[in-house]
Amino acid sequence: MKARIEKKLSKRLVELLPSVYRNAWRDQEQSELAYDQGSSVRHVLSVGGGLDYWGEGQDAYTVWEDWQLNWCWHRTFEYYPIGHRFEGYPNTEGFRPTTINLLKLAAQCEQTSKGYP
Template structure:
């Protein structure tokens, strides 16, 4: 994926599912890891994380798209594997293809569910 696409996907995710990305901010500093690897100068990408933790140690910052790709399975309507299964307690995502379109639709569905739950 190109870094400019990552930037657009991060912005789109924040538009369709803002409640999923509390504390998102525009990273005006360093290029993302993807932009750095590609040798591009893409900047001003919506990101989450960063800063320092309780002990004053630096925390990693991720683009909104990166964090969604790492954590989407925990936000979907997936049932957990039953007790005794080797993946016990983890979401059963069998049958879900994590394509870009499917991940964007999942984010929109999660946002819709979040709004309905907080009415």
């Protein structure tokens, strides 16, 4: 994926999920993807970073990276049953995490959090 696409997807996710990404901030530096591609894309919406209780730096991720890592926890997927090797984790079998499916899921998550069916 190109860095400019990641920037647009991050912006779109903040629009779709304002309750989840209300603390998103514009990173003045290049994203990791932009740096790897030698691109000059900057000001990508990001989350995380800052300092923890002990003054150690925390990792910052673009909004798109964060959504790709955590999408399964934002939807009410059925959980694996007791005794299964993935017990307690969401059962996401049959869901393909493509870009379009992840954007649709984000829109559904915000509607569900507002009380819509």
